[in-house]
Amino acid sequence: MSFTGKVIAITGAASGIGLALTNHLASLGASLSLADISSTPLETLTTELRAAGTKVLSTTLDVSSSPAVDAWIASTTSHFGRLDGAANLAGIGMDFTAVADVTDELWERVLAVNLSGTMFCVRAQVRVMQKGASIVNAASMAGVRGRPGLGPYVCAKHGVVGLTRTVAREAGERGVRVNAVAP
Numbered sequence: 118m119s120f121t122g123k124v125i126a127i128t129g130a131a132s133g134i135g136l137a138l139t140n141h142l143a144s145l146g147a148s149l150s151l152a153d154i155s156s157t158p159l160e161t162l163t164t165e166l167r168a169a170g171t172k173v174l175s176t177t178l179d180v181s182s183s184p185a186v187d188a189w190i191a192s193t194t195s196h197f198g199r200l201d202g203a204a205n206l207a208g209i210g211m212d213f214t215a216v217a218d219v220t221d222e223l224w225e226r227v228l229a230v231n232l233s234g235t236m237f238c239v240r241a242q243v244r245v246m247q248k249g250a251s252i253v254n255a256a257s258m259a260g261v262r263g264r265p266g267l268g269p270y271v272c273a274k275h276g277v278v279g280l281t282r283t284v285a286r287e288a289g290e291r292g293v294r295v296n297a298v299a300p
């Protein structure tokens with residue numbers, strides 16, 4: 118398999134699944150537009166990838182900001198001229214908290230990053246993608262079943278599943294695939 122000539126956008130690229138995917142796609146020859154809220158590990162990763170010959174555009178952003186996400190995808194297409202794929206992996210967990218004890222602040226932050234952030238990314242990406250492109254979103258087993266103590270996270274990930282199913286049907290009409298993974 119080769120990704121030479123393909124441009125892939127990844128959120129949450131500085132850690133965990135996003136970092137593993139970034140390194141894997143770099144090894145397959147992809148050009149990468151990486152985004153994360155954590156600037157230092159993102160900069161370190163970018164330096165390493167460029168030294169190894171990978172074409173990288175690196176952007177520090179908070180996916181819960183729709184203007185920041187729109188600007189990131191605009192700069193990606195401006196820089197590389199195309200967008201073939203995207204993996205929306207940025208997300209946050211939460212301490213176990215029964216719904217009865219969930220504060221407004223906890224609810225709003227978990228929904229803002231995990232659901233609104235994913236929606237802002239998918240919306241910006243699907244607008245510029247052509248036939249054959251593909252988007253993968255990070256859902257969770259918490260996106261398909263209830264988990265005591267994780268109410269906001271469960272609601273956000275259920276939302277990611279619903280968003281993915283909906284955009285898959287909308288964009289699938291023109292050959293753009295949209296899927297979610299449930300680690």
Ligand SMILES: NC(=O)c1ccc[n+]([C@@H]2O[C@H](COP(=O)([O-])OP(=O)(O)OC[C@H]3O[C@@H](n4cnc5c(N)ncnc54)[C@H](O)[C@@H]3O)[C@@H](O)[C@H]2O)c1
Nearest residue numbers: 129131132133134153154155179180206207208255257300
């Ligand atoms: N690892 C698992 O077992 C597991 C299980 C279920 C779901 N998931 C989901 O998979 C995705 C990746 O998980 P992971 O384990 O790699 O997590 P991780 O914490 O290792 O990485 C998440 C990355 O997202 C970034 N991030 C956090 N908030 C952000 C924001 N507002 N804007 C931009 N970037 C932000 C972090 O800086 C970090 O680099 C998440 O959406 C998570 O909910 C993971």
